[in-house]
Amino acid sequence: MDIKEIQNLIKFVAKSGASEVKLEIKDVKITIKTGSGATETTIVQAPPMQGIPQSAAPIAAVPGAVAAVVSENEDAKYITIKSPIIGTFYRKPSPDKPNFAEVGTEVRIGDTVCVIEAMKLFNEIESEISGKIVKILVDDSSPVEFDQPLFLVDPS
Structure with a gap:
């Protein structure tokens, strides 16, 4: 650690x-x-x-x-989607649109799961794995750091 x-x-x-x-x-x-x-x-x-x-x-x-x-044994079977950049985490493409992903959403490789705004640029974050989202680890409109866990995905 x-x-x-x-x-x-x-x-x-x-x-x-x-x-x-x-x-x-x-x-x-x-x-x-x-x-x-x-x-x-x-x-x-x-x-x-x-x-x-x-x-x-x-x-x-x-x-x-x-x-x-959080029990690490419990979460060990899940794969983490992490933030590739520093910025502000948003679950929606805009305030009047639905969230990209919810708990229980099935995602595939390449599906957009959130947006991170950095220096007035909105970067779509795509899933690098297929599976079901089991936990969202960041609140909407929260600042995130590089490599910070955002989602837990069950690949099974």
Whole structure:
């Protein structure tokens, strides 16, 4: 787990609703506690792992963040459609049109699943896999980062 993934976890925690999250992956343990408008994040690691610098021990987090962890075992069978660019995520081509994709929508390779606006350009994001959308991971009109997960797709 690298710093970018930890930052994404903190952002995810900021939007959820729990008061404490403990995450243990191999030799890394992460605890995120929230409450009274401040977030405390502690990272404990056994041997140094590649990708996480030793200086990463405490990481400042989003004020008022709250925590929740999605079961990775549950989502392991799904394929993730990720953002290829930084921008603003939109589920519709325009406000008066229907969403490109909903939970349960069957998508094929090349189907447009969303639009990401970057610098006043609207980029259609196409599915690189065929399957059924099981989860939409980003709210409409939300900012997204490069490589941020957008959709979970069941390829079966």
